[in-house]
Amino acid sequence: MNGTRGVPLSQLPSLQLQMGSMSGKSMHEFEDESLASPMAFPSERPQHRSIAVQELNFENLKRRLIKNLKIVIFTERINILMPCGPAAIIVNHLTAHHGWVFMLSLLGIIPLAERLGFATEQLVFFTGPTVGGLLNATFGNATELIISIFALENGMIRIVQQSLLGSILSNMLLVLGCAFFAGGLVFNNKEQVFDKSAAVVNSGLLLMGVMGLLSPAVLYYTHTELHFGKSELALSRFTSFIMLVVYASYIFYQLKNQKASYDHENEGGNQNEESGDDEAPEISKWEAIIWLAIFTGWIAVLSEYLVNAIEGASIALRIPIAFISVILLPIVGNAAEHASAIMFAMKDKLDISLGVAIGSSTQITMFGIPFCVIIGWIMGTPMDLNFQLFETATLFITVIVVAFMLQDGTSNYFKGLMLILCYLIVAASFYVHVDPQSVGVPPGE
Incomplete structure (x- = not known):
């Protein structure tokens, strides 16, 4: 009764009733809370x-x-070709028709190479310039390197040499020519310009690469080896190490210059902000890594079927192995570079197109070829830098022609047309060229 002390007796019943209702309400609330409370259940x-x-x-x-x-x-519409990959595996196990397996594998790798480039570009958004440069160097020509590694494992040294050579020729003549031609048609009222200094550096690296390939070939054909059969291989491996060191120095030099120019542009303020807002990643970092692993693995699977079917396809389709290695395989591997170089040229961004086409040729010359020599050394496969006289001479003339085209720092559709026609001459040359060191030469050749 302590709670009712000081309250008039007349108000006591009503107060008790009020307290009862309040206590009842609080009891119901407590029950509700107990039902919702984790302590109850x-x-x-x-x-x-x-x-x-x-x-x-x-x-x-x-x-x-x-x-x-x-x-x-x-x-992307090009991904309609992706079912060709599984179809190649099915045809191989059901019929083992090498011609069909080769063509289906070739078509199946095209969209994978393009999507591999897309995943790499997405991952570069989340990395700094140094890591981004290394990623582009590693995955930019991943398709050619994967095919080359499987060919080396099967002892197909000439196919490796010819496919890498064909990749250089394809990028320098076909890809760059199509970029110049398409850009010239879109901007036919003016001459497109690009950074001449970068083109000169790349041309110098390509000439150095030609020198690295020319020395073992000259040593072989002049019969001036100190130890016959050994000096040529030892020179090739030593030169490969030198070329890899030069390429690593070039990557460092390029990234340092890009960072300096980027910082200089940042001082201007608005220009970089406007350009940075145009592009944004479409997928996250880990999603890009996962897709990168998926596409690389799937390309590796199809590359094994492709390499195993090359010799049979040469006989079944009556196409020389040299033509398959130098023309057909590089076109597949360069599908992504081909599309992007043309796209950038049509947007009047020739510096990027030049970086894609000539930069990819530099990667193959100074990184891809020496890398395969070292990998072959590890595998016990004696791959050297002697690409034979016909192939080496073709590469040397191509580098000279492209260097002359780039020396004035301008481009137009006529220059592009000349480069494309030069590539057609090269393709025709390899169609009638019989490599005595290759097997599977079609009957009647």
Whole structure:
């Protein structure tokens, strides 16, 4: 009764009634709270929460997966060729018809090479310039290097040499020629310009690469080896190390210059901000890494079928192995570079087109070829830098022609047309060229 002390007796019943209703209400509230409280049913609420969280995570994962598939797989029209890869594997196991296996593998690798370039570009958004440069150097010509490694494993040294040589010729003549031609048609009322100093540096590296390939060939054909059969191989491996050191120095020099120019542009303020707003990553960093691994692995699988079918396809399709290695394989590997170089040229961004075409040729010359020599050394396969006289002479003339085209720092559709026609001459030359060291020469050749 301490709670009612000082209250008039006349108001006591009403006060008790009021307190009763309040206590009843508070009891109901307590019961409701106890129903909702985790103390009442300790085993049910955490379980419901965990199920809800799992369902939420599953829905998020499902949405991201659908978004990724839409962006990476279903956006580009060229991806319609992706079913050719599984079809090549099925045809190989059912019929073992090398001609069909080769063509289907070739078509199946084209969209994978393009999507590999896309995944690399997306990953570069999340890295600094140094890591981005290394990624481009590693994955820019990944298709050619994967095909070369499988060919080396099977002892097909000439196919490796010719495919890498064909990649250089394709980039310098066909890719650059199409870029100049397309850009010249779009901007036919003016001459497009590009950074002449960068072109001169790349031309110098290509000439140095030609010197590295020319020395073992001259040593072989003049019969001036100190130890016959050994000096040529030893010179090739030593030269390969030198070329790799030069290429690493070039990457460092290029990245340092790019960083300096980037900092200089940042001082201007608005220009960089406007250019930076134009592009943004379409997928996250880890999604790019996952797609990069998927496409690299799938290219490796198809490359094995492709390499194993080359000799049989040469006989079945009556096409010389030299033509397959120098012309057909590089066109597949350079599909991504071909499309992007033309696209940038049509946007009047010739410096980027030049970096794609000539930069890729420099990568193959100063990194891809020496890398394969070292890998062959590790595998016990005696690959050297003697690309034979016909191939080396073709490369030397090509580098000279392109260097003359780039010396004035301008381009037009006529220059592009000349480069394309030069590539047709090279393609015709290798179609009638019989390599005595290759096997599987078609009958009647």
